[in-house]
Amino acid sequence: GAVVSQHPSWVICKSGTSVKIECRSLDFQATTMFWYRQFPKQSLMLMATSNEGSKATYEQGVEKDKFLINHASLTLSTLTVTSAHPEDSSFYICSAIGQKSGTEAFFGQGTRLTVV
Amino acid sequence: AQSVTQPDIHITVSEGASLELRCNYSYGATPYLFWYVQSPGQGLQLLLKYFSGDTLVQGIKGFEAEFKRSQSSFNLRKPSVHWSDAAEYFCAVGAQGSYIPTFGRGTSLIVHP
Secondary structure, three states: OOOEEEEOOEEEEOOOOOEEEEEEEOOOOEEEEEEEEEOOOOOEEEEEEEEOOOOOEEOOOOOOOOEEEEEEEOOEEEEEEOOOOHHHOEEEEEEEEEOOOOOOOEEOOOEEEEEO | OOEEEOOOOEEEEEOOOOEEEOOEEEOOOOOEEEEEEEOOOOOEEEEEEEOOOOOEEEOHHHOEEEEEHHHOEEEEEEOOOOHHHOEEEEEEEEOOOOOOOEEOOOEEEEEEO
16 A cells, blocks of 8 residues: 655653644655644544645634644655644544545654643 | 434443444435544545445455445444454445545454453
8 A cells, every 4th residue: 555654753852842743645646645643541632634736624613723733745745733732642644645546545653742 | 414323431341352332423315434543543444335336245254244225324343353453433425426434433442361
């Protein structure tokens, strides 16, 4: 199957700073990428959908100014958590689809963000 | 709107025993159905999916699932569980043509030696 990689796998940042998470499709061109947030022992909640070269579409209740998403190329999408606070601590997962992925979205390994 | 119910938060089985994880969905038309597995601190790996055709779907790692339209269910089964199967399992439902499934809350599988 297709490979999606996230970087970093985990990050600790100070409250008030910003942190960037990368999602890369390694062996296919991802026309669309999805960003999810997962709280401990809970399911995945879709945050936003990003299409290459256009603005991301955010789900209701997700602050677009806080969670900046950029999908500048067909292999890279980034999620920037701005002015992070402890309540932003979570597990963030991306998934991607493209011509190679067919009818399936492929998931990255996730990024554990801890804000102290 | 579609929804998924995984009624069991935790399931504990002995190694070598059979396993069935329950999943019920709500969707107005024929759904796309998925089972994913997540190991601690990891992303999701697709175990199997149902789009159409044979209602008994074979997946990776010896898993299978059966789509029962009359019961709105898509239960995951494995005849003999291995210790390495301990993980979180998510059932998901999606609209046909959609790549954004709705996930259940997950079932944590604990395997005793």
